Amino acid sequence: MARAGVTAERLTLAAAELADEVGVENVTVAALARQFGVKDASLYFHLRNAHELRVRIALLALAELADRVADALAGRAGKDALVAFANAYRDYAREHPGRYAAMQIDLDPETAAASAGVRHAEMTRAILRGYRLSEPDQTDAVRMMHSTFHGFVSLERTGGFRHTPRPTDDSWSRALDALDAVLTNWPPR
Amino acid sequence: MARAGVTAERLTLAAAELADEVGVENVTVAALARQFGVKDASLYFHLRNAHELRVRIALLALAELADRVADALAGRAGKDALVAFANAYRDYAREHPGRYAAMQIDLDPETAAASAGVRHAEMTRAILRGYRLSEPDQTDAVRMMHSTFHGFVSLERTGGFRHTPRPTDDSWSRALDALDAVLTNWPPR
DNA sequence: GTTTTTTGCCTAGTAGGACTAGGCTGGCAC
DNA sequence: GTGCCAGCCTAGTCCTACTAGGCAAAAAAC
Numbered sequence: 400m401a402r403a404g405v406t407a408e409r410l411t412l413a414a415a416e417l418a419d420e421v422g423v424e425n426v427t428v429a430a431l432a433r434q435f436g437v438k439d440a441s442l443y444f445h446l447r448n449a450h451e452l453r454v455r456i457a458l459l460a461l462a463e464l465a466d467r468v469a470d471a472l473a474g475r476a477g478k479d480a481l482v483a484f485a486n487a488y489r490d491y492a493r494e495h496p497g498r499y500a501a502m503q504i505d506l507d508p509e510t511a512a513a514s515a516g517v518r519h520a521e522m523t524r525a526i527l528r529g530y531r532l533s534e535p536d537q538t539d540a541v542r543m544m545h546s547t548f549h550g551f552v553s554l555e556r557t558g559g560f561r562h563t564p565r566p567t568d569d570s571w572s573r574a575l576d577a578l579d580a581v582l583t584n585w586p587p588r
Numbered sequence: 589m590a591r592a593g594v595t596a597e598r599l600t601l602a603a604a605e606l607a608d609e610v611g612v613e614n615v616t617v618a619a620l621a622r623q624f625g626v627k628d629a630s631l632y633f634h635l636r637n638a639h640e641l642r643v644r645i646a647l648l649a650l651a652e653l654a655d656r657v658a659d660a661l662a663g664r665a666g667k668d669a670l671v672a673f674a675n676a677y678r679d680y681a682r683e684h685p686g687r688y689a690a691m692q693i694d695l696d697p698e699t700a701a702a703s704a705g706v707r708h709a710e711m712t713r714a715i716l717r718g719y720r721l722s723e724p725d726q727t728d729a730v731r732m733m734h735s736t737f738h739g740f741v742s743l744e745r746t747g748g749f750r751h752t753p754r755p756t757d758d759s760w761s762r763a764l765d766a767l768d769a770v771l772t773n774w775p776p777r
Numbered sequence: 778g779t780t781t782t783t784t785g786c787c788t789a790g791t792a793g794g795a796c797t798a799g800g801c802t803g804g805c806a807c
Numbered sequence: 808g809t810g811c812c813a814g815c816c817t818a819g820t821c822c823t824a825c826t827a828g829g830c831a832a833a834a835a836a837c
Contacts, residue, residue, distance in 0.1 A: 550739025
């Protein structure tokens with residue numbers, strides 16, 4: 400019997416693509432095995448369990464997004480950097496909804512610490528250098544930024560904005576303007 | 589054989605409680621049947637399918653949250669109202685993580701239109717009356733508000749803020765200050 | 778280049794969830 | 808009382824996750 404050539408990397412990539420097509424919750428070991436023309440039991444040589452599959456998608460996504468953000472940020476500062484970061488984030492989420500959703504599962508501490516999530520944190524703080532904030536203001540500002548990005552993207556995806564005709568792109572750039580304004584005058588009020 | 593007295597309402601409530609305990613993704617028809625001391629097949633007399641169960645949890649949660657927000661908002665205006673709304677929202681999400689997660693599934697348009705989601709929208713706009721915004725600024729502001737609330741709560745829940753020791757309560761009130769500031773000077777910059 | 782070991786895949790199984798078809802029955806309408 | 812039907816049942820199908828143990832292809836040892 401010929402070998403199918405399944406590796407952890409090919410598996411993770413296929414899983415990520417499947418997630419984008421059918422949603423993370425429908426990424427199943429069985430479906431993946433079918434794609435590789437292999438029985439599902441065989442995948443457990445490359446995989447501890449189904450949960451690990453999602454974790455791997457999450458780690459892949461975190462790394463991909465960190466790369467994109469790093470590119471977007473190159474040579475920019477201040478509001479320019481803020482907008483570039485934000486758009487890279489939102490674009491990634493829209494292009495890869497399944498991967499983005501996978502990113503939201505909570506990793507156990509050591510996995511998280513070894514993930515590209517730390518690069519995200521570093522880059523976010525790098526942006527804030529343009530706004531000259533010190534602790535604990537910086538942390539508060541980072542959290543506000545992240546909340547706005549994630550909240551907007553997440554609501555946009557699940558249809559939370561659908562009931563109003565206003566184009567979401569317009570609301571998005573206003574939100575970024577607002578974020579810039581508030582960061583410029585941090586701490587607020 | 590004695591009848592178990594299963595009704596759609598009791599089922600929904602039990603499902604919601606189960607969701608808060610074990611997460612929406614683990615709310616299963618079989619588990620619910622066990623709680624009622626009934627075979628799983630029997631529940632399909634009260635339920636079209638498993639998805640409907642989650643939709644019902646979502647509708648229940650939307651209604652409960654709308655009630656809470658309405659109470660919190662009574663007699664308040666301006667920043668006072670904003671903070672009351674925000675805290676009601678966050679408190680609900682923390683007390684009822686499963687219900688909150690269920691709220692995020694996207695309902696089909698007619699279900700959404702008949703849900704308590706419309707009350708949320710009305711109340712959000714009511715808050716903005718204190719900031720005297722007209723369209724389309726109002727819509728942008730509503731979206732920003734909602735994004736911040738949802739994003740913060742969601743990240744807090746999934747552990748997105750864990751790597752920094754700063755208490756999330758402090759960051760939260762700063763975020764509300766920021767939101768108030770930006771709404772006061774809308775449109776930004 | 779043959780032997781040994783490892784590894785990648787297999788079959789065969791268990792267990793549990795979603796869901797359907799069709800049967801029995803307790804309690805209501807009349 | 809007779810009939811009806813809602814509310815529960817059994818029994819079955821199909822799917823997924825996951826385990827144990829077998830076999831053969833490829834890689835390593837010699």
